[in-house]
């Protein structure tokens with residue numbers, strides 16, 4: 118099935134399906150968030166699949182991520198929203214990347230780059246409406262909006278969009294969500310008064326896109342739901358289909374005698390004679406070391422527990438005294454859709470007290486990405 122020791126199989130049909138689920142739930146177009154290599158799924162194939170399924174635009178954090186998409190021939194509208202002071206705004210303008218600005222200082226740098234090129238920059242105004250992370254802060258807003266109005270009048274920038282990011286989107290009824298939306302709408306009205314009105318507005322991340330259609334403006338901006346992971350697991354799966362399945366080939370099967378310890382520190386000691394298998398997946402691949410002894414893998418439809426410490430490159434599972442019929446070369450599913458009872462990225466996250474965002478985006482480059490379900494195939 119999979120020719121590689123460690124494979125992350127990405128179902129592009131699931132990505133397409135999830136775009137559809139999000140559009141329908143939000144009643145708005147989708148700006149597909151493909152930052153961090155599309156949460157570990159592969160930015161270029163995911164971007165193409167999402168656009169093919171009707172996503173209107175793309176978003177990433179760094180300009181370098183946007184440039185990589187452009188180099189791969191992705192020409193959709195593309196916004197980048199996180200910039201260190203030495204960010205390459207010149208290249209961003211040259212490659213028609215929408216630059217989301219979070220401060221007057223950033224805006225000044227973008228204007229300087231536009232003037233150097235004699236070419237207007239397309240900008241999105243990122244407003245801090247309460248997350249207190251990126252975005253133009255409230256106390257800076259009067260100054261910022263004035264500078265933006267002037268830059269717009271002088272032809273250095275075209276104001277494409279206004280956006281903010283929710284602090285508590287995964288608590289749909291929390292009053293802060295509506296409050297953040299109100300603050301953003303007010304900011305958009307300010308810009309219109311200054312002749313720098315944005316063409317489009319977007320607020321909603323995955324949980325808000327799925328549960329608060331009233332907060333969808335022109336676009337919603339989902340990430341995790343695009344990859345099929347529920348942003349509010351206690352409310353169900355929303356009909357999303359997980360796109361990533363992580364599998365490893367069984368590298369070795371051997372006997373373990375009662376009383377023997379397994380892996381560093383011998384944290385697992387066999388109570389009885391058993392059979393064990395070694396899988397070529399470790400914490401360098403994104404299997405958290407904290408998961409040691411707290412996960413199962415599925416092989417040929419059966420679940421087997423992980424035992425002992427997860428190492429950098431490998432981990433060990435207990436096949437039981439009869440070996441479970443497992444042979445070297447068999448494929449072990451570390452996580453997948455969960456539809457046939459196998460483990461999920463959510464199980465890993467729950468076991469170690471994190472979120473599945475961290476699990477899927479942490480799967481390393483040694484796992485060979487394999488793409489299936491492409492509608493163009």
Ligand SMILES: *Cc1c(COP(=O)(O)O)cnc(C)c1O
Nearest residue numbers: 150282322323338339340341342
């Ligand atoms: C990552 C990110 C998103 C997507 O968030 P999800 O919770 O994955 O839907 C949207 N907007 C911004 C600004 C982000 O940084």
